[in-house]
Amino acid sequence: MATSTRSNAHHPGATMRNLNWSATEKAVARKAFDLALQRDLEAVMAETKTKAGKVRQPSDLWELERYLTERRKHIDRQYDFRYSVFPLVFADLIRQGRLRAEELRGLAEDKLEYIRWHSRL
Amino acid sequence: MATSTRSNAHHPGATMRNLNWSATEKAVARKAFDLALQRDLEAVMAETKTKAGKVRQPSDLWELERYLTERRKHIDRQYDFRYSVFPLVFADLIRQGRLRAEELRGLAEDKLEYIRWHSRL
Numbered sequence: 627m628a629t630s631t632r633s634n635a636h637h638p639g640a641t642m643r644n645l646n647w648s649a650t651e652k653a654v655a656r657k658a659f660d661l662a663l664q665r666d667l668e669a670v671m672a673e674t675k676t677k678a679g680k681v682r683q684p685s686d687l688w689e690l691e692r693y694l695t696e697r698r699k700h701i702d703r704q705y706d707f708r709y710s711v712f713p714l715v716f717a718d719l720i721r722q723g724r725l726r727a728e729e730l731r732g733l734a735e736d737k738l739e740y741i742r743w744h745s746r747l
Numbered sequence: 748m749a750t751s752t753r754s755n756a757h758h759p760g761a762t763m764r765n766l767n768w769s770a771t772e773k774a775v776a777r778k779a780f781d782l783a784l785q786r787d788l789e790a791v792m793a794e795t796k797t798k799a800g801k802v803r804q805p806s807d808l809w810e811l812e813r814y815l816t817e818r819r820k821h822i823d824r825q826y827d828f829r830y831s832v833f834p835l836v837f838a839d840l841i842r843q844g845r846l847r848a849e850e851l852r853g854l855a856e857d858k859l860e861y862i863r864w865h866s867r868l
Contacts (some may be wrong), residue, residue, distance in 0.1 A: 674790055674808055678799030684788045691815035698809060706844045 641708040642740050654732035655712050662724040663705050670697045713737055717744030763861050776833050776852035783845040784826050792817045801832040834858055836863030 647655065660662065677690050706715055712726065719725040768776065798811050827836055840846040841862065852861065 667755060667808075670808055671802050674802060674811065675799050678796050681792050681795060684792070686817060687788075687791055688819060689821060691812060692797065694812035695814070698812060704764070 642713050645709075645713070645740075647709050647712075647737075648734070650711065651733050651737065655709065655716075655729065658716065658725055658729050659705065659707065659712070660721075661729065663701070664702055665724055668706075670694075670701075684698045685715055713740035714744055716741045720745040748829075763834050766830075766834070766857055766861075768830050768833075769855070772854050772858065775831065775851065776830065776837075779834070779837065779840075779846055779850050780826065780828065782850065783840045786820070786845050787825075788823055791822075811842075834861035835865055837862045841866040 674690070674694065677686070677693060681687060681690065704715065704718060716725060716730060717740070720727060727741075730738065733741075753771060795811070797813065797816070798807075798814060802808060802811065825836065825839060837846060841848060848862075851859065853863075
């Protein structure tokens with residue numbers, strides 16, 4: 627496996643895009659994707675309520691606007707729903723604490739290997 | 748005065764920009780300008796807190812973001828701090844209920860005439 631990881635590291639993208647996802651794996655991936663997205667959105671909803679509650683002066687309004695714009699763009703960029711890039715998406719989500727490795731249980735070793743590799747980058 | 752208003756109506760912009768503002772009138776105008784701006788900003792702060800309190804789903808977040816962006820642009824556009832355009836600014840603010848005519852007391856009749864004329868457009 628160490629050899630395989632080292633070999634993947636040379637052309638990780640090309641091989642990653644050719645991975646085959648079984649129907650079960652697709653279901654696991656979609657569930658994990660939706661779970662992380664839901665967590666992200668709930669965090670933004672909670673933070674928005676906190677920030678709005680603390681608005682005391684006009685500059686706080688525009689700071690809230692910037693926060694929302696930044697979060698919307700980040701979420702749009704991060705949650706790329708294509709199986710071909712899911713390993714990268716999941717690796718990022720694990721690094722950011724939005725997903726735990728055990729929530730990807732059910733994916734085959736070829737995907738997990740990519741996810742582990744990228745989440746440690 | 749009716750004749751003068753009719754005459755101004757033909758070239759209101761050119762003449763308006765040539766009005767002379769005394770130091771006292773400038774102070775009255777600045778005070779009214781700041782008062783209306785403060786009212787606008789306080790309304791946005793109150794509405795933001797209400798909207799944030801009602802956030803239940805992600806789409807509410809992006810609706811709040813759009814509201815803030817629209818209000819910021821509207822305020823930037825509306826509050827043009829140049830004496831040459833103050834009569835138009837005040838006329839708009841009166842039309843929108845942000846200023847009352849009596850809050851412009853102290854301005855000379857030449858300015859009030861423009862403001863009345865434009866606020867009825």
